[in-house]
Every structure is written in structure tokens, then in C-alpha cells.
Amino acid sequence: MSYITIPHPNAVNGHTAVICSTSIRHILAVRKSTLLQIDTLIRQLTEISA
Structure with missing residues (x-):
């Protein structure tokens, strides 16, 4: 399961990606x-150890 979403796959260059807010909440x-x-x-x- 991937948590990274790409709004416009055809416009992605290099490492450009958008992490959705749900993923950020999960990470936190x-x-x-x-x-x-x-x-x-x-x-x-x-x-x-005391």
C-alpha cells in the first residue's frame, strides 16, 4: 500500500510527489x-539498572 499520491502523473518530474494529509497524520x-x-x-x- 502506497501513501504517496501524485495529482498529475503525466506532469511529474524527478522526485516530485504530494503526500496526502492522511499519510502525514498516520506518520505522526x-x-x-x-x-x-x-x-x-x-x-x-x-x-x-538501579
Whole structure:
């Protein structure tokens, strides 16, 4: 599944593409979730090493 949309495929040059806002929201949601998981792991490692 591709999250990149191209409004006018015949007018695309090189690496020109438009990322739809839904994809950006998805990327930000995944990023936030990942950062929370990393934070949890850091806290657990801190507790273990204390």
C-alpha cells in the first residue's frame, strides 16, 4: 500500500510527489506511539539498572 499520491502523473518530474494529509497524520501517530514505547523502555532499563 502506497501513501504517496501524485495529482498529475503525466506532469511529474524527478522526485516530485504530494503526500496526502492522511499519510502525514498516520506518520505522526506512529511516531508518537514509537516515542512512547521508547520512553517506557528507557524507564524500565533505568529501574533494572538501579
